[in-house]
């Protein structure tokens with residue numbers, strides 16, 4: 001097996017790549033990174049000093065590839081099954097790049113800001129930053145709602161890398177900032193994503209770690225183990 005993914009099963013950006021790997025049916029070795037263990041964390045920081053996961057290692061090329069979108073581009077250049085997750089028409093491909101950035105920057109990042117603030121040491125919280133992040137999420141939800149009114153998937157007619165980016169972003173974001181009741185198209189899109197076998201598989205891998213999630217108290221019961 002040529003591909004190794006350094007990941008954590010609870011980490012939302014890792015889910016984006018894990019879902020894509022499952023969709024593309026590319027086998028990989030998963031190495032769980034424990035950032036509390038300096039030896040484990042060093043496996044990542046030696047190759048990518050910013051220390052973010054996921055990080056891909058491809059034994060076939062000897063390369064380490066960081067950053068979710070770059071990992072998915074790298075794999076698409078080498079595997080037809082991953083290339084199929086990227087729209088081929090130029091205009092749709094550009095749209096896919098845009099909405100991939102959208103889900104990373106305007107859903108995942110504000111969600112992370114809110115989540116991480118909950119585990120900051122006493123006195124180190126950033127209420128203003130968290131309020132801004134919540135407003136960012138509300139704006140993003142309104143944009144997705146408008147977009148998804150007449151769509152099945154986020155870009156083009158087929159499930160794509162954008163949907164891989166969308167699911168983990170929306171899964172954790174809606175726990176910290178629920179979707180508005182009026183967002184019917186967004187909620188229906190979320191349920192379609194949930195029904196995807198690749199998504200169900202990645203969620204099942206995350207489930208044993210949900211107790212580590214700082215907002216576990218707000219997690220819907222249907223996602224908890226044994227539900």
Ligand SMILES: N[C@@H](CCC(=O)N[C@@H](CS)C(=O)NCC(=O)O)C(=O)O
Nearest residue numbers: 011012013014051052053054067068
């Ligand atoms: N832009 C990066 C973001 C990756 C990211 O934020 N990963 C989180 C896990 S979801 C992480 O490594 N957090 C560890 C840390 O910040 O110490 C990507 O797309 O890969």
